[in-house]
């Protein structure tokens with residue numbers, strides 16, 4: 001099938017929910033993507049932060065294929081090594097006590113929401129169920145996580161939403177204005193990815209941690225996008241010196257296969273019991289084997305490399321004329337320009353660079369192993385497109 005035939009069938013048969021860019025992805029290697037017509041691109045999107053070590057990565061493929069050759073699915077009624085191995089790695093590296101695996105970021109957050117409500121219900125009885133999230137946050141597309149998402153644009157069409165969510169400005173005044181005696185948790189992305197790579201203030205996060213601890217309110221960090229080495233820290237909350245009670249992640253954890261993880265720290269390690277939560281596919285052994293290979297590789301040296309590459313990328317982006325601002329951490333970067341972000345993304349694509357948008361900003365989520373040469377090539381294209 002050629003490009004126009006694929007696009008025609010897509011328009012005819014795929015639900016019309018995505019504003020796709022004009023490219024049919026065929027294959028790739030590392031930070032390079034090749035389209036259906038043989039054109040090569042530098043990938044600064046990684047399938048929205050998923051292909052964390054690029055495309056066709058040998059180590060990840062080996063882990064995945066080895067597991068596929070053994071068994072492709074084990075239901076959660078039985079034990080399987082890849083799932084326990086990944087959970088153990090996550091716990092050892094973060095201090096979490098237990099992990100629940102789902103298949104996506106939204107599912108990881110669903111688990112966090114249920115855990116927070118049950119923790120409070122077990123301890124304080126009915127009625128303490130409210131969760132404070134932040135304005136401009138994004139937590140997923142299921143009804144609960146859509147409700148948790150603090151953006152009006154997502155709250156059209158699908159009412160009624162779930163009861164018990166309040167949206168705060170990212171400040172202690174904002175939190176206080178939403179706090180009631182029904183509050184059981186606060187959920188934050190320490191770096192808001194979808195709304196423009198907004199890094200929350202360290203002081204605010206520290207104060208929020210204290211505020212939550214004093215009131216036995218669970219602090220949930222949604223690290224679906226900013227986790228798994230992306231920021232130069234295994235999980236981005238570490239950069240702020242805070243200690244959440246629940247951390248959710250997905251995207252890069254699977255390296256390309258669907259997985260979500262809800263990490264439960266000391267306070268709520270025993271909250272979920274038999275039958276409280278479950279999923280057929282969650283913790284799939286192939287996805288977990290791939291995930292374990294990824295988490296094993298994210299060591300101190302790699303994290304320092306990511307920090308260095310991120311600093312180089314951001315410093316040089318800020319020198320491009322017509323760039324109004326650069327935000328982010330490590331290889332999670334937002335670019336503010338006068339040009340509409342979608343236009344920048346389309347022009348970059350024409351010149352062989354794949355980037356994302358996030359609200360009004362251009363967003364870069366390149367593979368953690370992108371090379372310096374590839375960063376320079378990406379910078380040259382960004383310069384041409386933005387400064388024009």
Ligand SMILES: Cc1ncc(COP(=O)(O)O)c(C=O)c1O
Nearest residue numbers: 104105106138139140193224225
């Ligand atoms: C911070 C955050 N949370 C949750 C989600 C939802 O993840 P998924 O699309 O895997 O359900 C996303 C997806 O972009 C995200 O960025």
